[in-house]
Amino acid sequence: MLLQPVLIGHLISTVAAGEPITRPITYIVLLFAADALLAATHLYLIGVAGENIVLDLRTTVTGRLLHAALPAFHRLEHGDVFNRTLADTSLARMALTSSVAQMITAGFSMIGCIAVMAWLDWRLLLAALGCLGGASAIALLLAKAVRAAATQNREDTSAYGSGLLRVLGAATTVKASRAEQREAEHLAGLAGAARRSGIRVTRLSALFLPAINVGTQVSLAVVIAWGVARTTTGSLTAADLTAFIMYLFYLVSPLVLFFLGLGEFQQGRAAIDRVKELAGIEQEPTGGAAATPAVTGAPAVVFTGVSYRYPEAGRPAVDDVSFALPPTGVTAVVGPSGAGKTTLFQLIERFRTPDTGVVQVSGDDGAGLPLTELRGRIGLVEQDAPLMRGTVRENLTYAHPAATGDEIAAALRDAHLTEVVDALPNGLDTELGEGGIGLSGGQKQRLAIARALIGRPRLLLLDEATSNLDSDSEQALRDAVATIGRRCHVLTIAHRMSTAMGADEIIVMEDGRVRARGTHAELMATDEVYGRLAGRQLTPAGAAAP
Numbered sequence: 001m002l003l004q005p006v007l008i009g010h011l012i013s014t015v016a017a018g019e020p021i022t023r024p025i026t027y028i029v030l031l032f033a034a035d036a037l038l039a040a041t042h043l044y045l046i047g048v049a050g051e052n053i054v055l056d057l058r059t060t061v062t063g064r065l066l067h068a069a070l071p072a073f074h075r076l077e078h079g080d081v082f083n084r085t086l087a088d089t090s091l092a093r094m095a096l097t098s099s100v101a102q103m104i105t106a107g108f109s110m111i112g113c114i115a116v117m118a119w120l121d122w123r124l125l126l127a128a129l130g131c132l133g134g135a136s137a138i139a140l141l142l143a144k145a146v147r148a149a150a151t152q153n154r155e156d157t158s159a160y161g162s163g164l165l166r167v168l169g170a171a172t173t174v175k176a177s178r179a180e181q182r183e184a185e186h187l188a189g190l191a192g193a194a195r196r197s198g199i200r201v202t203r204l205s206a207l208f209l210p211a212i213n214v215g216t217q218v219s220l221a222v223v224i225a226w227g228v229a230r231t232t233t234g235s236l237t238a239a240d241l242t243a244f245i246m247y248l249f250y251l252v253s254p255l256v257l258f259f260l261g262l263g264e265f266q267q268g269r270a271a272i273d274r275v276k277e278l279a280g281i282e283q284e285p286t287g288g289a290a291a292t293p294a295v296t297g298a299p300a301v302v303f304t305g306v307s308y309r310y311p312e313a314g315r316p317a318v319d320d321v322s323f324a325l326p327p328t329g330v331t332a333v334v335g336p337s338g339a340g341k342t343t344l345f346q347l348i349e350r351f352r353t354p355d356t357g358v359v360q361v362s363g364d365d366g367a368g369l370p371l372t373e374l375r376g377r378i379g380l381v382e383q384d385a386p387l388m389r390g391t392v393r394e395n396l397t398y399a400h401p402a403a404t405g406d407e408i409a410a411a412l413r414d415a416h417l418t419e420v421v422d423a424l425p426n427g428l429d430t431e432l433g434e435g436g437i438g439l440s441g442g443q444k445q446r447l448a449i450a451r452a453l454i455g456r457p458r459l460l461l462l463d464e465a466t467s468n469l470d471s472d473s474e475q476a477l478r479d480a481v482a483t484i485g486r487r488c489h490v491l492t493i494a495h496r497m498s499t500a501m502g503a504d505e506i507i508v509m510e511d512g513r514v515r516a517r518g519t520h521a522e523l524m525a526t527d528e529v530y531g532r533l534a535g536r537q538l539t540p541a542g543a544a545a546p
């Protein structure tokens with residue numbers, strides 16, 4: 001841009017001198033070509049840098065999310081996470097690339113103009129900068145306000161996203177509760193809040209231009225009035241004053257671009273702050289360093305004086321619990337709702353860290369083992385046995401993608417699933433869609449058991465499904481548990497008395513404490529709570545209750 005007037009001037013003087021114009025024309029064409037090439041390269045590099053920034057942000061955030069401590073992870077709102085990882089990272093790209101580039105190029109142009117203006121007349125420059133400086137100070141205050149408003153707008157948009165995901169995840173409940181209209185109004189309210197904060201961002205951003213314009217006009221008026229007065233006294237030439245005023249006009253455009261870029265940058269910073277906040281999620285401690293192999297013959301799990309209280313709760317969910325389980329066998333944990341059964345599993349898996357006491361798994365303190373080693377020793381089967389989208393094989397080998405055909409067959413056999421999988425249309429390669437493919441509740445849970453068995457765990461934690469299984473499924477599950485209990489220890493949260501009755505030992509929990517231990521017959525004779533729990537399911541009057 002700066003060279004163009006020089007070359008055109010050169011062309012004019014060449015024509016005036018009657019000399020051949022091939023050379024100046026060639027220079028001008030080359031200059032234009034270089035300009036086009038640089039402009040294209042500039043845009044391309046900005047685009048690539050932007051994509052790299054988005055990729056970096058997203059991979060960092062997803063990595064941090066997947067390694068987050070489970071309690072912190074559960075506190076996240078899914079809609080908000082989507083917004084931060086998708087929309088906010090895209091906004092951050094704009095802030096870190098095009099608006100920064102715009103501010104830098106505009107900054108260079110401004111420095112160039114100011115340098116020439118200082119050379120022409122430094123006193124006029126000080127007067128002009130005084131007026132423009134005032135406008136710039138206002139623009140900077142506006143930029144700060146834009147950032148705050150943009151943060152609010154990002155939060156309002158996220159709240160709408162979270163609200164939408166909430167109803168999408170419970171569409172049946174919403175309809176059955178005839179809550180469509182109420183939810184629609186609630187969501188419209190959230191969308192309205194996002195609109196209001198969005199308009200506030202626009203209103204503040206829209207003030208940039210007028211602020212700079214007023215500053216420019218005032219400085220122009222001052223420069224003309226004072227400049228003309230000085231030309232009359234002879235301390236400034238008319239030519240210098242004209243040139244100065246032209247440069248003042250040149251200065252306006254980069255100044256406006258600079259502050260518009262700053263406004264965009266501030267909006268992007270609000271987005272970056274949100275991405276950073278998400279990336280700051282509490283991470284799961286990776287555990288100790290000693291990757292010792294599990295001791296053969298060591299007790300499967302030992303609790304010694306373990307207590308744990310949820311941060312938000314009043315009383316401990318697990319209170320001074322001690323017990324040891326042998327390397328093999330089946331132990332059932334029973335107890336009223338809220339007794340702390342699930343929390344026991346969470347402490348064994350180290351999803352939560354005990355406040356006091358030690359949890360040993362296969363002979364080692366869980367706290368001293370690397371998390372991957374600890375969790376490799378344990379197979380966890382959750383109550384609702386989540387199956388993932390994909391084939392039966394992919395589901396089975398999720399924790400051990402390199403599992404061999406023999407290992408898969410053995411796990412299916414132990415889970416008493418071989419015949420079920422053989423009967424599927426494509427066997428192991430049958431796709432399990434989002435809605436399942438007609439596997440029964442019991443079959444799904446046994447599939448989850450087979451998945452946990454592929455890693456040959458020392459301890460299988462099984463949270464029995466509460467839903468009623470038909471008697472065939474129930475028998476198959478019981479057989480599977482008995483088979484597995486011969487190879488490792490199965491610790492199962494038993495919701496059905498039949499499971500408890502089939503266990504080698506039963507632990508009765510109440511209010512976070514181990515209340516009694518023994519076989520079904522012993523506990524029926526000695527423990528009131530167990531007797532009550534069993535009675536509810538075994539007596540004809542209570543038979544319908546489960």
Ligand SMILES: Nc1ncnc2c1ncn2[C@@H]1O[C@H](COP(=O)(O)OP(=O)(O)OP(=O)(O)O)[C@@H](O)[C@H]1O
Nearest residue numbers: 310312313317335336337338339340341342343344
């Ligand atoms: N995330 C949590 N935050 C706060 N308190 C919790 C949390 N999870 C569980 N609790 C509380 O801890 C206690 C034990 O809960 P836990 O889930 O271990 O019981 P449970 O015996 O498995 O119950 P259920 O048979 O109903 O599943 C309960 O009082 C429960 O309210």
